[in-house]
Amino acid sequence: MQIVSALLRIDKTQPTPVYQQIANDIICHIRQGTLKPSMALPSSRALAASLKVHRNTVVAAYDELYAQSWVDVYPKKGIFIAANLPEVTPRALVSDVNVKKLAYPEETHFNVCDKKLGHVRLFNPGVARSVTFNEGFPDTRLAPVELMLREYRRFANYQFTQKYLLYGPEQGSENLRTELAIFLSETRGLHVQPEHILITKGAQMAIYLAAQLLLGKGDVVIAGDPGYCGANEVFEQTGAKLELVPVDEHGIDLDAVEAICKKQKVTMLYVIPHHHQPTTVTLSSERRMRLLELAMKYGFAIIEDDYDYDFHYSSSPILPLASADYYGSVIYVGSFCKTIAPGIRIGFMVAPPNLIREATKMRRLIDRQGEQLLEEAMANLLKNGDITRHLKKANKLYHERRDIFCKLLREQVGDHISFKIPDGGFAIWMKYKNGLQPAVVAEKAAAMGLGISAGKDYYYDPDHSHQNIRLGFASMNAKEMEQGVDLFAKAIKKAF
Amino acid sequence: MQIVSALLRIDKTQPTPVYQQIANDIICHIRQGTLKPSMALPSSRALAASLKVHRNTVVAAYDELYAQSWVDVYPKKGIFIAANLPEVTPRALVSDVNVKKLAYPEETHFNVCDKKLGHVRLFNPGVARSVTFNEGFPDTRLAPVELMLREYRRFANYQFTQKYLLYGPEQGSENLRTELAIFLSETRGLHVQPEHILITKGAQMAIYLAAQLLLGKGDVVIAGDPGYCGANEVFEQTGAKLELVPVDEHGIDLDAVEAICKKQKVTMLYVIPHHHQPTTVTLSSERRMRLLELAMKYGFAIIEDDYDYDFHYSSSPILPLASADYYGSVIYVGSFCKTIAPGIRIGFMVAPPNLIREATKMRRLIDRQGEQLLEEAMANLLKNGDITRHLKKANKLYHERRDIFCKLLREQVGDHISFKIPDGGFAIWMKYKNGLQPAVVAEKAAAMGLGISAGKDYYYDPDHSHQNIRLGFASMNAKEMEQGVDLFAKAIKKAF
Structure with a gap:
């Protein structure tokens, strides 16, 4: 029986508890056939001695194996690898397919709509440069990861966590929407209620939802050029027609916008009012008022992508278009991806409740709901003032x-x-x-x-x-x- | 100066450190105007004595306030509320909008496409019953939350975590796709590589992506009735035409499927092979082979939603359709939402690489990428055998x-x-x-x-x-x- 201890490798520096390492290793050897059904295992005392661990550790490992039906225990005789192993082997399909010989197909035989997605650029980690x-x-070295983890540690309390493990509201955490409404009011003069807010995965999802709801084939959408390709790709995928306008030092050219509106029905306009991507210009206060007037006059929706609002150095930010939107033209989009870290995907859409309701339905179809634990963590960070700090x-x-x-x-x-x-x-x-x-x-x-x-x-x-x-x-x-x-x-x- | 200590409320049972509570409270009172610019603050010794905390706690609170520019420090004179408060007030829009008076609009003035979403059912927490x-x-009381949190604790190591905080691959974590390929091979006889896998937010997103890629207005999609409304809603939102077939004790009725195929071009068929939602029947092995033949003969795609595969009690599960798919007809969809908890949103799509590439582009448009930290945690749980256990x-x-x-x-x-x-x-x-x-x-x-x-x-x-x-x-x-x-x-x- 010395063979058993010889088979096991224990590494106490690993995060996996030692008893589990022992159990895992034994399971692994049963599966591989090294340890056979009905074979006797050493007593916990003997195995503990040869592995130089506490006897209770081996007892815990054997308990685990027993709980999983890998071993049988016979009082006074000892512990044995189970005679009937619990492994469930799937039934093969009728025609006796030898799956081991199958190569997985490399191509579907039907066409996918690559015409709609031809231009989408994917992440490229690139070559490492010094x-x-x-x-x-943002600098991820500043990311408040410790604070996020502090919130996650609180979730270890099961009573607190249980309800966030089940299905939840598609519109996003009630707590987060409540805290966000306060934050938006304090920082942006947006006097909104939780029902005006949909929590999304980054600003990207908010842009996607707005486009899906408002754009159809042939609809006209206006954006600045140079501009943000990640939004343009979303608009084009709906089949909409993209009309580009120049961007100068005060933002997008509104004379060009009005010229387009005079010629054709415009459904939507996309604007980044602070630090336009890529030119970093801020849409001037005068142009903001005129843009709202144009939206009312010509009946188009404005997607205001203010992902960058919270990062201002020289002068104060200008209030969002949404803060002066009496008429319900503006869909305000923002994100915490730049606040915490791009990899932590929390964004939001702020709009009149009828649009938020439809966007919530669309979101339900896409991925049902967001990460509730992450949203609750974010709500606490806002509430404690950690985000502001x-x-x-x-x-x-x-x-x-x-x-x-x-x-x-x-x-x-x-x-x-x-x-x-x-x-x-x-x-x-x-x-x-x-x-x-x-x-x-x-x-x-x-x-x-x-x-x-x-x-x-x-x-x-x-x-x-x-x-x-x-x-x-x-x-x-x-x-x-x-x-x-x-x-x-x-x-x-x-x-x- | 006794007033300052009287204003502060400290609760040592809170997760927020005491020094931060003191700093937060002082900031709050500065904002509310209770503490005025240039006002002197008590010495750290005096404040510590009246709050009954260690002096270093007050020193840390003052350091925090100084770092955030809320206080000025004059050597030998003491510490004072900053004369010029750091608060950035946004500039109002030109026309002097009094934002405080604005009610946020209740309605957009443009139409949203409610015809497409009329039937979508949203989460209803319902009345609490005993x-x-x-x-x-699944029972969320069994959810391995402790294990998830153990993985999250490892992320406190910044060196390890940094790369997962930035933008990452839209297709999902490389580690998770590698571990998942092994898991799918061991449990389902699916001999796939990481490039055959796209990580999604639950099975729902995989269904949504497949529908977006393959269905257009008027395309025919077949599903069982009774069936899963969460998939039907996705298909109808694309403008596709839903054709329903009966479900008996062996699964969906393939004679009915073939009858539809003979009359019109069918683009897609949706099937839940194990424990059909809602009738719990398993698609028989014979029907599986015939369904694959029909897919080849009539050239339609199969979405195989096997969300329930891992939960089998009486008999063994049957190998997925995808495991015998020589022809590239099957898009295999699964989920860990039932394994961990419905609120932990990890699912996957398995398909030939050309379809996965297009689905990845579509996913980029929707929300750019998944939660990298969650995906890495999941990869470790699979690797350590925690999921199998x-x-x-x-x-x-x-x-x-x-x-x-x-x-x-x-x-x-x-x-x-x-x-x-x-x-x-x-x-x-x-x-x-x-x-x-x-x-x-x-x-x-x-x-x-x-x-x-x-x-x-x-x-x-x-x-x-x-x-x-x-x-x-x-x-x-x-x-x-x-x-x-x-x-x-x-x-x-x-x-x-």
Whole structure:
């Protein structure tokens, strides 16, 4: 019986308890056939001695095996591998398919609608560089993961947690909607009630739901160019027709919007009022009022994607369009993905209750409901003021980083690029001078270990010729920025 | 300065650290105006004494306030509320909107597509009853929440967690797809690779994605009646035409399916092969082979919704259709929502890689990606064997519960109902005898504190006359079942 202890490998540094490691290993050997049915196992005392663990540990392991029917216990005789193993083997299909020989098919034989999805760009982790200027992400090193985990630890209390483990409201946690209504009122002057709010998976799902509800084949939707391709792809997938308008230093061009409205029925307009993606401009207060008037006059819906509102450094943010929307034209979309971390997917849609009701039905069809535990954790973080506190700290730090980064750029590559200091957000929109080409600089930079945009994906037309790129600063500390700008300067020299 | 300590309320039983409670309270009073700019705060020693806390606690609170710019510190003079408070007040829109006076609009002025969503049924928590026979849910008291939390605790290690906080692959965690491929091979004879798998939010999202990819306006989709309304609603929302076929004791009627195929082009068929919702029947092995042949002959796709595969008591499960799908007709859909808990939303789609690629693009549009931390936790639970272990325990228990429940029903209400013992799953499909009406029994039961189905939502036509209901047993222990069946017997007597 010494063989049993020889088969088992115990690692006390593992998170899995030792008794479970023993039980797992024994199950594994039963399955593989090393340990046969009806074979005797050593006594708990003997096994404990040879494994150098406490006897109770082996007793617990044997209890576990017994509970799972892997062993039989005969009083005074000992413990044996079960004569009838509990493994359930699925019945094969009638025609005696030898599944082990089947290769899983590589192709469906029916067509999928790839015409609708041809342009969708998927995540590309890219080549690891020593330094990378990303497109503008928060610094996940600041993410309040500890706070999130503190909330998750509270869920260990079963009484508290039980109701969040079952099916729940498709509209999202009642607690979170209540806290969010207060937060939106305090920060954005949006005097909403929980029934005006739908909790989504990131701003992305809110945009998707709005598009599904309002757009059909051939409907016209207006967006800025350059703009956010992740929204444009959603609109086009519905079969809607995308009309693009220019973006200047005060935001999207409303004369161009009105010209389109005069020619055809417009169903929806998509706007990023703070720190337009990618150009970082803020839609001016005057244009906001005019945009609301145009929406009323021509009867279109506005999707106001204010994902960036909470990150302001130089000047105050401007109140959302939604805060002055008497008429019910605005669907306000926001996110905590930039507040906590992009990987923590919580966003929201704020709209009149009739639209929220329909959006909730659509959400039910898609994935039924959100993560209730995550939503409850988020509600507590808002309630305790943790989010406000984190935002203050992060704003202070990103403000400093923006200033350091702009100074470094001016000092070291100021002759070759131009940019305006953004009011907030996570990135700078810059333009190369002296005939420098984004793709060429990116290639030279990559060879030196610096990741930097080649200028693709900003304009709708991938062949649109321009000299702009986005440089994310928020996720880098001072040392990383120095390294990055140093390499950037060298890459520019080589790109001539 | 005694006023400051009088304003503060400390509760040491709260999860929020005391220093943070002090800081929060002070911020709150600054905001409310109780504490004015430039006002002196008591020394840390004095405040600690009057609050009866350690001096370091007050020092930490003051550090926090300083870090957030709420206080100024003047060496040798003391600590003061900041003269210039850091609060950022948003700029109002130009026309001087008094947002405080605005009521948020109650209605959008544009039409939403309510015709497509009219039938979607939303979550209804219902009236609390002392006992409820639900539609068949797992017992959340068994949910391995502790194990999930153990995995979450590991995320406190930042180095480990960092990459899961950023954007990640839309197809789902690589680790989870790898572990799931092994699990599917061991349990279902599905010899798939990670590239055949897309991780979704529950089986629901997998069904939604398949429908979005394959169905368009007017396309024909076949489903069983009675059937799962949550899938039917998804198909109809695409504009597809739903053709219903009967379900007998061996599953959906394939003669009826072939008759439809002979008359019109069929794009998709939806089937629940194990424990059909709601009738709990298993699609026989013979019908499975014939269904695959029909799919090849008539060129339709099969959505195989095998959400219930892992819960088998009497006989072995039958291998999935997908395991014998040489031709690439089957989209296999499953879920861990019944394994862990319905509120923990992890499901999957298994299909040939070309379909998975398109489904991944569609998923990117909807919500970009899943919860990476949850997916990593799930991957570890699969890897450690925790899921297999939990399934074994749960199956043993649910098997017992099924037997106890059937015995109770036969003994106490056997004269008034008929049912077949289901092979697995969470519920019994029963039929009233002697002219008893489901709605009448439900009404009498409700008056006595027993929640029970009134027989709605099983058939596509809400007015379809029948005497069947579903009785969930898995979530109830023996005592609860006894109580429930006792009340059920009384309700039946009153319903005559």
